[in-house]
Amino acid sequence: MAIILGDNQYGKAESRIVRIVRDSPRHEIRDLNVTTALRGPFEPAYLVGDQSNVLPTDTQKNTAYAFTKSKGVESIEQYGLDLARHFVHEIDPVEGARIEIEEFAWERAVVDGTEHDHTWLRKGQEVRTAAVTVDSSGEYVIGGLKDLVLLKSTGSEFAGFLKDEYTTLPETHDRVMATALDAKWRFSSLDVDWNAVYPTIKALMVTEFATLQSLALQQTLWHMGTAVMEEFPFIAEVRLKAPNKHHFDYDIGRFGVENHGEVFFASDRAYGLIEATLIRDDAPPAGEAWRASAGLA
Amino acid sequence: MAIILGDNQYGKAESRIVRIVRDSPRHEIRDLNVTTALRGPFEPAYLVGDQSNVLPTDTQKNTAYAFTKSKGVESIEQYGLDLARHFVHEIDPVEGARIEIEEFAWERAVVDGTEHDHTWLRKGQEVRTAAVTVDSSGEYVIGGLKDLVLLKSTGSEFAGFLKDEYTTLPETHDRVMATALDAKWRFSSLDVDWNAVYPTIKALMVTEFATLQSLALQQTLWHMGTAVMEEFPFIAEVRLKAPNKHHFDYDIGRFGVENHGEVFFASDRAYGLIEATLIRDDAPPAGEAWRASAGLA
Amino acid sequence: MAIILGDNQYGKAESRIVRIVRDSPRHEIRDLNVTTALRGPFEPAYLVGDQSNVLPTDTQKNTAYAFTKSKGVESIEQYGLDLARHFVHEIDPVEGARIEIEEFAWERAVVDGTEHDHTWLRKGQEVRTAAVTVDSSGEYVIGGLKDLVLLKSTGSEFAGFLKDEYTTLPETHDRVMATALDAKWRFSSLDVDWNAVYPTIKALMVTEFATLQSLALQQTLWHMGTAVMEEFPFIAEVRLKAPNKHHFDYDIGRFGVENHGEVFFASDRAYGLIEATLIRDDAPPAGEAWRASAGLA
């Protein structure tokens, strides 16, 4: 009846790296938050404090910074693959690497009607994400976005739902629907034009959110996911997590002011939370693609 | 040697109001965070718990919601004036009102190349602000923005500074300069096209940030402020607060990789903090314009 | 080559519930953040917007509030079981329920040396957590804590680690070690005195953190986990996630001031992140215990 070490990993979280490409007067910027984690025979570090297999997290950070120049950041997916392969193939005891990257978008400042060469405003919308895993079983890439805040002021219903003794919610055929979308998609190929795919996925999701007469946020998510998977055959799976950011009609009729879906209280908490996975029935196995941590979300 | 009640106010902070204008199929959205505070003869509430002069903060909130429909939100400055005047002129014991508003911008979803009628993405950039005070001494309007995150990858220097025994910073003639600008401007007139002024002010500030070869963030702030004041004679004063969001060169030369202003560590804390007021020498007195609270920032 | 709906769930996140027990003049307080999620045959809601199986998230929230009185909150584990069983056994289409609860601790105000009957200060330390899953495969309870911030100013080393070309970290035999511990433990029994176990687990972990001469944070985590599992045979598994909150010696020797482990810069980011699972070799299968979401962390 022994206690054993199960799943484990270690790494450096949230290295904030800004990479400026200045090979010409028109600079480019990539603004990253990089997390690396290594997997392998690290039991001695836990059981007896033996670090001989442990590449310091500080070293992982140094590598992440250096690679933004020596390998470049053509896309966060490619950069993640470069980093993960390095750790697995070049560092002897390392058996697996997980690289998670957030990218913050910037837009060029406009001066006298022209985009400026070396000045940007933080764009502030959704964060683009990538999660890359490399180990002896293969190479896995997940793309994604998070905190894409969407709102529609009509074209959303919620009715015909199950009722029990605790149900007081009225049915509605016209409400505000708003969310802060968190989406991830698993690629079944590595031969992808990563930077071309991303804006199309975002546009498809926004279009479905806007145009579907929604009977439930669940239905909207399903349409967003299928639109993406129908467009890109190399996307095997889409996972979606969407808070239902409630906007409650504020009762100003008490004061003689009509409110026909015009004045809302935007609530912070509690919020609905809808989660769904869409997958092709012939998708290759996910393998290690989705394993982010050693057990704790 | 008595203890007396000095400056005081009370109100409802952070009412989150979303106003949809749906008079035509092309809806409009205003997304607000509204804080109201009242001033007047409220000593009995403090000294003996007598509420007879106290209009509940809940009532203030109800009023803020109702007014977004009954008065509308043509601009946050006008809406703030409407609210402040109501409390001072319609509620007998109230002598002064301070209304502070944050507005979050949304941009229309684009579907098949066309802006959608009733779907938006949260824009995510700077927050537009207004602070309105009305009392017996007059009416005061301050416009503003906050969290406008700007970065330039060259065109910024810092050299020739004072040195003492604790000074280790090297001089530089080419660095990243980045900030999250907080700006407020005091209007000396109420006859202003509030919504026309705002984007011009933002554009002027961005242009100065981009185009000035900066010898210090202080100098950049001065240029941003003067550009605005030279454009709009009815802006009597500009107050600026700008963190110097440090981007440190990451030493990857240790690994044989050159870094000529290309790879940076974006630091969270500590950060520089530069604050400045620009004022016309013939500006009318600020009166109660800047008094936000009863004493605590 | 069809697209199918995979793993999915929906519910109400972060209902903030404060329960006062006032059956005697000495009141008690339970301060909870409750998240419920249901699993079952909800495909029609996604595919065609049919809500007939969907118990609204609003109803789930109502139930969570009502149960704090009708069932009480003897412990968050028991309360979670009550809620989960209700949804699975009383609501016909529901097949599984996941209840996650955070509890914020309060301590009684002390007045004239005596604990006050109905006034508290928010304690502010770690958050106690529980995650309960009930479905046809069984009932699962996970206890936990998060954000327990610990620091030791000596008794921590890091040396003998693997070095490559990107390694610049010096070895040390005396450093500050600090973390914000996130721990979860899986119970293999439901016949547990939940409230008695919790403080003992916390005390055991703190004791190991304090007393072990640590060769690595990994080793400290191992000792913390084994101490808990040796004490409580009904804990089958412990999962730990610990940021290494770096405290860097600040080089004040440049100014003629000695610093022998006395003055530190407490860094925000990047930070090390160590994750480990400890499990008994004869542990019962985890089943659905650890599945928190439908796919996204």
Added chain:
Amino acid sequence: MAIILGDNQYGKAESRIVRIVRDSPRHEIRDLNVTTALRGPFEPAYLVGDQSNVLPTDTQKNTAYAFTKSKGVESIEQYGLDLARHFVHEIDPVEGARIEIEEFAWERAVVDGTEHDHTWLRKGQEVRTAAVTVDSSGEYVIGGLKDLVLLKSTGSEFAGFLKDEYTTLPETHDRVMATALDAKWRFSSLDVDWNAVYPTIKALMVTEFATLQSLALQQTLWHMGTAVMEEFPFIAEVRLKAPNKHHFDYDIGRFGVENHGEVFFASDRAYGLIEATLIRDDAPPAGEAWRASAGLA
């Protein structure tokens, strides 16, 4: 009609400093967040980018770190005075210095019933604050605390308030009252045992919050402030800012469950906000004591 530079200052914000005193095996810890700002003849930096009077913010940070060892941190008030005097008296162009400090409390880990020598848990309650200003007009010290979260489950009323057409709030004679107190107090003497005063002030405020049958949060604040000022004649002024953290009765009567002040929804926003200043009628002038910034809160 010129534009002139008005009020301005610059400095380094939020240097995170941990100071360990290890002169004996029983270590001590001070955990600080230090912000320094300098005032003086810095116009040339703004107008023409001339830095010759500008002591870099990096130097200010170095000094703040060095002083925690060379001068020590007997109390944050004394440490702030040391820093402010240094900048004003030792750095030639500097005319004024403002030092703001937050201190995070830790409590010793208890191991086998004994307080541990070098391990702590972050206490997590209120943050102790100090704000020190030194210039040619004098030396000013403000003590304070923030985020002291208090709740009482009875002994609070709100009735007899002013009503208008927007008033819907029912009167109550038994409600939950909760706040996150932000308090600052101005010392009229520098000959104070800073560390002895602080816990007494906190205890007095907690006692008043607990024991007063409160007719309004305003009344509670008045009692908290006067209790402190009556105890300490060298406190000339107290400024209080207190959100009314609303706890709304949750209507579970709809489900046949009684709720007599037992089940509450703890709301995030909007919240009431009460602000008050208490001052002695013979208080010495505040001078520069309260001026925190150059104009923006």
